[in-house]
Amino acid sequence: MFIKNGWYVAAWGNEIGRELTQRWIIGEPLVLYRTEAGKVVALEDRCPHRRASLSKGQLIGDTVQCGYHGITFDCSGSCVRIPGQDKVPPAMAARSYPIVEKWKWIWVWMGDPAAADESLLPDFHYNDAPGWVATGGCLPVKANYQLLTDNLLDLTHETYVHGKTIGNSAIVETPISYRVEGNEVHVERIIRNALPPPLFQRAHPFEGNIDRWQIIRFHMPAHISIDARGLPTGTTDIAGGLRWFSINSITPVDERNSLYYWTITRCFALEDKGLTQMISDQILKTFLEDVDILEAQQVMIETDPRGLPEVSVRADSGSVSARRIVARLAEETNRAVVEQATSEVAQ
Template sequence: MSVTTQETAQPWPMNAWYAAAWDHEVKHKLMPRTICGKKVVLYRRTDGRVAALEDACWHRLLPLSMGRLDGDEVVCGYHGLVFDTSGRCTHMPSQDTINPSACVRTYPVAEKHRFIWLWMGDPALADPAKVPDLHWNHDPEWAGDGKLIEVACDYRLVLDNLMDLTHETFVHSSSIGDRNVAEAPFEVTHGDRTVTVTRWMEGILPPPLWAAQYGRPGPVDRWQIIRFEAPCTIAIDVGVAEAGTGAKQGDRSKGVNGMVLNTITPSTEKTCLYFWAFARNYDILNQKRTTDLREGVSGVFREDEAILEAQQRAMDEHPEKVFFNLNIDAGSMWARRLIDRMVAAERPGPRAVAAE
């Protein structure tokens, strides 16, 4: 067990890229979002690039998202102060002199893998090369789509849910789950910023969703390879192939392969933005299949949403209770440990110390 010498201000690191929106969500209009406890307003400039400002006017703190755009500048909806994309005030009503302190914070932005990413911490550390890898979302060799779910729970509960897929047996029995998921052995490995959980189910009959994608009778070898990238991104390599044809050794030509792409952004300590997509590398020109898969997977994640929000309510009702961990929780335990290390590295003063 680990203990700390002081409490953390928030349960997430700030020096990280967080998905704030799908690329298609941000238009030439003001869009508010809460990211890591901070109110932010997003919009596309006239040149197509995205700007992200603190969503509070310097003057009387009215959310700037309640104002309007004038070209690339934001006009406050209360007294008409104007802010440019750098956050600097360029106009004040009834005076020629602009107070030099009149500005709002701006956030570094990266547009990559069909998401708008914000860096919430020290802007000097905002390296776009460190945006989490979700390239399948736009790779021409893959096809897919996804959605945003706003979940009323601690963001780490979503990560726990994705790092341990044995719950599929019980929560998703009508689509992707069967007893093989809960009974198959798995392997967990980790690095400084990543955790990987690998599970193979060999010589089994596929569950309903995969049976429909595979389209042939007979047993399959099924795989789930979960890769967590701290603090909040999980890409899951999934699929089925004809049993005994070498999928485990790397030849997946006799099957179908998908990637479940997930990045979770904390909004508050009890709410989060859950961005997900499902991409595939077969039948990629079939838009109907893309849409059907998106809606099918959406139904699966609605089942997760119900579980996660019920879990959060139970935690709120029983704050004295603690979590107990099983072998199946090894992946999520490592993911939380990596997050805790990132948070501790940003904390001033004494660091965490270990205790048995």
């Protein structure tokens, strides 16, 4: 169940250079590289000749030479050379994908190139906005991507999984509110007059209880931002507390593997490199706790022969809504593909 007409993170910007790099996204292989002018290119990582992996070949100037038979393709995927042959068959072309490089990440559009719309990117400008400092990484996860979006939309698990960093009992005791706006889901939890969790205490010198906000926004296909705030109880000035965004983009590799791109970007103590490293270390520890849970969950799902439906609770409202959006958009994409193929056969 994948949305094709949507943007996925293919890599951090600094991962792609003057070498051929393979990425699998929604079950499709891509080869990425930068041109001599610095532009990122994404082509299907299958030579149309004998389906050899182009990423195993050579980058010659701005062209990709297949390492099997030397057939060469330019940035658009057009074949520019077949050794020992002047005429190029019309079908000898590699598919190219629209690319946007923005907010430290390289985004690829996996569907109809004519439908690629940069305005459909999630608003992740806090990754490199003035007055904010970000730290982040990428985790491979042996689980379906929707298990990760479920995890991020229902933060009640923080009480039980992340008690040493961002969790405490106040989270599970405070109900959420949620709403759906088009293809977005918004989930909000406001915790009043509670102890700060361990990581908040390490990041800011709170002297007493705090009010805490978890404002979550899901953007299709699998992008989630969490506006996390902690302020001394009864105050509203962010200068007296902390605020950061947990920015998350889940890229499905295939049905049971994902790449989890994440950042934590904050607007306080910007020059404190030690604080940046501490937050990075603690958030990575937190996410690895999630990975452990989710990979085990994936195995339990795959090995359950009964086919029983899951039983949802109130806290699942956001994740259930997001799954419905993905199912609808994926069905629309698949229907369009079938209709196009049927039309081409009829012609």
